[in-house]
Amino acid sequence: MASTVLNFSASLLTLFFFFLRSADAEIGSSNIFSMQSYGARGDGRHDDTKALVDAWAAACSSAKPAVVLIPKGKKYLTKHTTLSGPCKSSILLMVKGSLVASPERSDWSKETVKHWILFSGVTSLTVTGGGTIDGNGKIWWQNSCKTNSKLPCTQAPTALTFYSCKNLKVENLKVVNSQQIQISVEDCTHVKMSRLSIFAPETSPNTDGIHITRSRDVQVADCTIKTGDDCMSIEDGTENLHVKNLVCGPGHGISIGSLGDHSSEDHVNNVTVDNVRMYGTTNGARIKTWQGGKGSAKNIVFQNMIMDNVWNPIIIDQNYCDSSTPCKQQKSAVEVSNVLFKNIRGTSASEEAIMLHCSSSVPCHAITLENVKLTVKGGSSDAKSTCQNAEWKKSGSVSPQPCGFSN
Ligand SMILES: *[C@@H]1O[C@H](CO)[C@@H](O)[C@H](O)[C@H]1NC(C)=O
Numbered sequence: 001m002a003s004t005v006l007n008f009s010a011s012l013l014t015l016f017f018f019f020l021r022s023a024d025a026e027i028g029s030s031n032i033f034s035m036q037s038y039g040a041r042g043d044g045r046h047d048d049t050k051a052l053v054d055a056w057a058a059a060c061s062s063a064k065p066a067v068v069l070i071p072k073g074k075k076y077l078t079k080h081t082t083l084s085g086p087c088k089s090s091i092l093l094m095v096k097g098s099l100v101a102s103p104e105r106s107d108w109s110k111e112t113v114k115h116w117i118l119f120s121g122v123t124s125l126t127v128t129g130g131g132t133i134d135g136n137g138k139i140w141w142q143n144s145c146k147t148n149s150k151l152p153c154t155q156a157p158t159a160l161t162f163y164s165c166k167n168l169k170v171e172n173l174k175v176v177n178s179q180q181i182q183i184s185v186e187d188c189t190h191v192k193m194s195r196l197s198i199f200a201p202e203t204s205p206n207t208d209g210i211h212i213t214r215s216r217d218v219q220v221a222d223c224t225i226k227t228g229d230d231c232m233s234i235e236d237g238t239e240n241l242h243v244k245n246l247v248c249g250p251g252h253g254i255s256i257g258s259l260g261d262h263s264s265e266d267h268v269n270n271v272t273v274d275n276v277r278m279y280g281t282t283n284g285a286r287i288k289t290w291q292g293g294k295g296s297a298k299n300i301v302f303q304n305m306i307m308d309n310v311w312n313p314i315i316i317d318q319n320y321c322d323s324s325t326p327c328k329q330q331k332s333a334v335e336v337s338n339v340l341f342k343n344i345r346g347t348s349a350s351e352e353a354i355m356l357h358c359s360s361s362v363p364c365h366a367i368t369l370e371n372v373k374l375t376v377k378g379g380s381s382d383a384k385s386t387c388q389n390a391e392w393k394k395s396g397s398v399s400p401q402p403c404g405f406s407n
Contacts, residue, residue, distance in 0.1 A: 033059040034069040035076055042074030044100055049078045052099075060087035070131060072096035080112035080157070085122035085165075095131035095173060101159070103136045105143065108157060116157040116179060119165055126169040127160075135159040135178035137204060141228075146205035156180040156206070162188055171195050177204070182227065184211040191218040196225075202250040204228035209251065212238050220246070227251045231281065235259070236266035236295075244274040253283030253310065256300060258320050260293015260334040272301045277308070280349075284313035285341060288320040291359065292330035300339045307346035309377045314341050316367070316390070318359040333359035342370040347377040353400055354385035356392060367392035373399050 033055040036042065040051035052068075059066035066089060070076060074097040085091075101116050116135060119125060135157070145153035159178035162168055164187045172195045175182045182198050185191055193210065200207040209225035212218060214237030224247045225231045231248035234241060234256045248254065254273055259266040266289075278284050285302035307313040316336060321327035336358060353374035358364035367390055376383050383400040394402050 031062055031064050032067045032069055033062075034071055036069075036071050036074075040074075040076055042071065042076050042097065044075030044077055046077065047079060047102070048076040049081055052076065052078055052081055053083070056083045059091055060085065063088050065090045065092070067092045067094050070095045070097050070099060070129065072131070074098070075100050077102055078117070079107045080115060082115070082118045082120055083122070084120045085125075087122060090124035091122065091126070093125070093127045093129075095127065095129040095133065098132040098134055100134045101136040101157070101179065103139055105139055113155045113157060115161050116159050118161045118163060121164045122168075123166045125165055125167070126171070128169070128171045128173065130172050132174040132176060133159055134176050135182070137177045137179040137200065137207065140179040141204045144205040147203075158182075158184045158211075160184070161186065162191070164188065166190055168192070173197075174199070176200065178207050180206045181208045181211045183209070184213075185215050185218065186213050188215045189217055191215060193219070194221040194223070196223040198223065198225045198227060200227045202226075202228055208233045209248075211235065212241060214238075216240050218242070220244075223247075225251065230255045231278075233257075234268060234271060236264070236268065238271060239269045241271045242274070243272065243276070246276045247279070248276060249279030249281045249308075251281050253278060253281040253286055253312075254302075255283060255286045255288055256297055257286075257288035258322065259289040259297060260295065261290040263292045263294070263332070265294040266334055267295045268297045268300070270299045273303070273305075274301070275304045277306045278310050279308045280310070282311045283315055284310045285315070285344065286312065287316045287336055287339065289318045289334040289336065289359075290320050291318070291327055292332055293334045294332055296335045296337065298336070298338045301342065302344065303340065303342040305344045305346075307344065307348065307374065309347055309349045311349045312355055313346065313348050313353050313374050314344060314369075314372070315355045315357075316364060317355065317357050318364070319357060331361050333362040335362050336364040336367075338366045339364070340368045340370065341372060342368075344371075345373040348374050348383055349377050351376055351381055351384050352386055353383035354402070356385070356387040356390035358387075358389040360389050363389035363391055365391040368395055369398045369402060370395035371397060373397070
């Protein structure tokens, strides 16, 4: 009896090792394309761009699932890089060490200045590994017109851009000190982003944490974002976005928009932002649109949010104007409707905890506030709400009391 049990467990063990080995074989050493094997130095001083491009090219033409490895304990200095698909199989970019951007602005030309690392047209890409993507952005921040108004306004690279990717996973990474936007997702479908730590100083200009545009079926979960601009910016063409478990701040908060700039037609549909804590951000849950635009922002839920010392915890601003000259009153506007702010509590840094400033030509409608409790930080005065052209209702208890509200 005892020997049967022993035999049985022995064969289980054999089976187990068999599976272990076959899993190994699946991503065998022949399918690992390490930057180190492509001539990278990894000393943080020499330019390793070519090694990254070559390792990617080899992986991308592999018939079997391939791994591009950024080895641990090394720093790979790189300039503008485009990593393109389509690839023959799925690609895993394993970032164990760090990729560091060149600190020379002259390494970027007019043509390449928008991007540091650009992934373009890749299907089934996973970027993970626990390593660091460091944009080395200081030199760009110092030369920004937002830092020094005497300087001309110029562009700076986005650290990571995912353009036209399908079945994309970005997880377990640190993205720090980007030159401008930290991670931008553009024209992608089926995207999962999770366990990202995204950091840049509060004073760094335009360093949005996660920027999403023209993309569908996107999930963002379990991220910490401390930065100088929006924690997340959710722009035109975003559809079916689910965000959960985020910690934001410092920064400008979570924004849908800005939509409708330069009279454009923009659409954002079906966005849920759930379980977020915001610390000292300028905005909490925000929708912002320019005057003169067209299109819609609808089916939006901001729920289970805790605000700590947030300047504008709940804000719809349809007169957004981020321009040096005042924006003129205009007839058309992006239509904002079916928006729910639910279970939102905490403190506001300003008295105006709730601002619903909608367009006079296209008023917001079907706006619901449900179980909201916001007080002014320190409690020196009462929180207020201000509204223009907003049709809204409340559910449960809402404090401060909705303005112009009668029931
Ligand atoms: C809204 O988006 C979620 C994912 O965030 C998705 O599960 C759901 O089906 C979408 N709803 C519609 C009506 O498309």
